[in-house]
Amino acid sequence: MGEFDLIQQFFQSRSRELFPSFHADGSAAFAQIVQGIGDDCAIVQPPAAMQWAISSDMLVQGRHFLPDCDPYRLGHKALAVNLSDLAAAGAQPLGFTLAMALPAADAAWLAPFSEGLLALAAEHRCPLLGGDTTKGPLTLSITVFGQIPAGQALLRSGANVGDDIYVSGCVGEARLALDVQLGHVPIDNPVLRQHLIDRIEMPQPRLALGQALRGLATAAIDLSDGLMGDLGHILSASGVGAQVVADAVRQTSTIWHDPQLAAWSLERQNHYGLSGGDDYELAFTAPASLREQVAHAARQSHTPVHRIGQIVAGEGIELRDAHGNALPHAIRSFDHFNE
Amino acid sequence: MGEFDLIQQFFQSRSRELFPSFHADGSAAFAQIVQGIGDDCAIVQPPAAMQWAISSDMLVQGRHFLPDCDPYRLGHKALAVNLSDLAAAGAQPLGFTLAMALPAADAAWLAPFSEGLLALAAEHRCPLLGGDTTKGPLTLSITVFGQIPAGQALLRSGANVGDDIYVSGCVGEARLALDVQLGHVPIDNPVLRQHLIDRIEMPQPRLALGQALRGLATAAIDLSDGLMGDLGHILSASGVGAQVVADAVRQTSTIWHDPQLAAWSLERQNHYGLSGGDDYELAFTAPASLREQVAHAARQSHTPVHRIGQIVAGEGIELRDAHGNALPHAIRSFDHFNE
Numbered sequence A, B: 001m002g003e004f005d006l007i008q009q010f011f012q013s014r015s016r017e018l019f020p021s022f023h024a025d026g027s028a029a030f031a032q033i034v035q036g037i038g039d040d041c042a043i044v045q046p047p048a049a050m051q052w053a054i055s056s057d058m059l060v061q062g063r064h065f066l067p068d069c070d071p072y073r074l075g076h077k078a079l080a081v082n083l084s085d086l087a088a089a090g091a092q093p094l095g096f097t098l099a100m101a102l103p104a105a106d107a108a109w110l111a112p113f114s115e116g117l118l119a120l121a122a123e124h125r126c127p128l129l130g131g132d133t134t135k136g137p138l139t140l141s142i143t144v145f146g147q148i149p150a151g152q153a154l155l156r157s158g159a160n161v162g163d164d165i166y167v168s169g170c171v172g173e174a175r176l177a178l179d180v181q182l183g184h185v186p187i188d189n190p191v192l193r194q195h196l197i198d199r200i201e202m203p204q205p206r207l208a209l210g211q212a213l214r215g216l217a218t219a220a221i222d223l224s225d226g227l228m229g230d231l232g233h234i235l236s237a238s239g240v241g242a243q244v245v246a247d248a249v250r251q252t253s254t255i256w257h258d259p260q261l262a263a264w265s266l267e268r269q270n271h272y273g274l275s276g277g278d279d280y281e282l283a284f285t286a287p288a289s290l291r292e293q294v295a296h297a298a299r300q301s302h303t304p305v306h307r308i309g310q311i312v313a314g315e316g317i318e319l320r321d322a323h324g325n326a327l328p329h330a331i332r333s334f335d336h337f338n339e
Helices: A003-018 A071-089 A107-123 A173-181 A190-201 A207-212 A227-238 A246-250 A266-275 A288-300 B003-018 B071-089 B107-123 B173-181 B190-201 B207-212 B227-238 B246-250 B266-275 B288-300
Strands: A033-035 A042-044 A050-060 A092-102 A128-135 A139-149 A164-168 A219-222 A241-245 A282-286 A305-312 A316-320 B033-035 B042-044 B050-060 B092-102 B128-135 B139-149 B164-168 B219-222 B241-245 B282-286 B305-312 B316-320
Touching: A003 A107, A003 A128, A042 A092, A042 A128, A050 A071, A050 B092, A050 B139, A071 A092, A071 A107, A071 A139, A071 A190, A071 A207, A071 A219, A092 A107, A092 A207, A092 B050, A092 B139, A107 A128, A139 B050, A139 B092, A139 B139, A164 A288, A173 A190, A173 A266, A207 A288, A219 A227, A227 A241, A227 A266, A227 A282, A227 A316, A241 A246, A246 A266, A246 A305, A282 A288, A288 A305, B003 B107, B003 B128, B042 B092, B042 B128, B050 B071, B071 B092, B071 B107, B071 B139, B071 B190, B071 B207, B071 B219, B092 B107, B092 B207, B107 B128, B164 B288, B173 B190, B173 B266, B207 B288, B219 B227, B227 B241, B227 B266, B227 B282, B227 B316, B241 B246, B246 B266, B246 B305, B282 B288, B288 B305
Parallel strands: A050 B128, A092 A128, A128 B050, A241 A316, B092 B128, B241 B316
Antiparallel strands: A033 A042, A042 B050, A050 A139, A050 B042, A092 A139, A164 A282, A164 A305, A219 A282, A241 A305, B033 B042, B050 B139, B092 B139, B164 B282, B164 B305, B219 B282, B241 B305
């Protein structure tokens, strides 16, 4: 199968089904797409008074995913990690481009890959606009576009002293899943094992929460490299410090009630939530006066959020136990070139 | 050097110098950039009444460039091939993202790479908005954004029977340069040799011409995979055929006057212009009634254009010699998975 055939078969035709320009009644479905896949550029008509949010992420085989990774799940995850950046900005998806290097034009791999990718795209009304296909070591590079009412983007730089610090969902589970996948941690309970594998392979971008937090959150980031490191980006961009309660982070996840894991030391359990990456949850800050509104945004977006600490003057993160005692920590963010 | 340090040193700081938000007099320089490099997303304020053009291209080492490729020139070319897609749409650049996999954080390579990349970005006022860096086989994935007044994008689908077919610049030189680089064709004349190497390593995206052709060209494409194949995309998108004069294509380039190359058969010379890729010139169609206006657009944009044939009813390309006799050809577009 040639390059143009495979684009046509697995991406262009299916995208046209999923993302028609017009509904059956003739009303505009995705009126912003003037020209989609199949020209030198995609042409998009932006809605008035909206700003654009743009983000790019690249996934490399052997680095971001294992060679035997299920292609449907890989398609899902490749887009999910990009949508997560839109979520962290409070943006609503508009579309994405996909550039990929493939070792071969393998229909048995491309069919489920494109299915997983486009299923998530359809769920979030985020049409595939175009891209590039070439031969090479399996590499997926996605750029996503979203829209935000002018001035309402959630940035990393707005956290203020006294703000609460929150995370969505459960942090640390994806990192434990990696240890399970690599065979470092055997898990006896098959339900727990599958839950963990789902958490690393099928992350759910928190788009509804991100949009619900516009006007409430003072700063936000998505958790890709680990809480301590990613929260550190908010702190340095905002010129503030943080106190984080380790127990509150651990308690975002119920997996520690499993008898096998409950037998671990607290320090070992805490490690996952504090420094584990790949969660694609949101960490954000909001004034303590807005706790009720934040809880409402969480309910409205069907997304659990947990308060894990607060912003203080100074810099860096002070880690505390449940009794307010300082805990030592030497946790840094994941860095592809310093491991 | 870590991932965040290298982004900071080679891309973020330099971009801020090249693309300040405000001029020294306080007026907006690139007012559309609300948030550039360093957050989850770049945030961009689009000008009113403009449509966006978006395109992604991926370059893989060993496939699109040789391992010993000069990093400054690679930085230039990686952005140039993307800007060429904006040129083909008639768009004006707004910015770009860069996702890259690097085998190592090598400052001696990154410094000239970022310099070549950002020099071309500055020349075309196309700021770096963000991106991603990871470890892996050297792979560069760029997404470019441009703007076009609503409804004025040049597409592939508008060619009409009777239209003239043009190409900009000289076609075929980049393909000959590849043969020189690979040692298949030794070139005696050192000036010619350097000219050819420059043509493949430092393509000049035809942005000024593309914008000048708005309202004149009925269809356009950039030449990346070879004239016959790329023109074929216009024909199939427009539902028409073409007559192309092989001599007119060859005569776009003066290299065939070089004594060494002039000794080659016409068939061998023609091959380069007709099926060679990597030129990043524009092929476009325009009504015969607009020849003067096309010539004016070419002068205004300081870009030579050459008429090479015309659109006819039917499908596919009839190749002719200077006397109007049909020439046999079996030339198809480059395809990464059918070589």
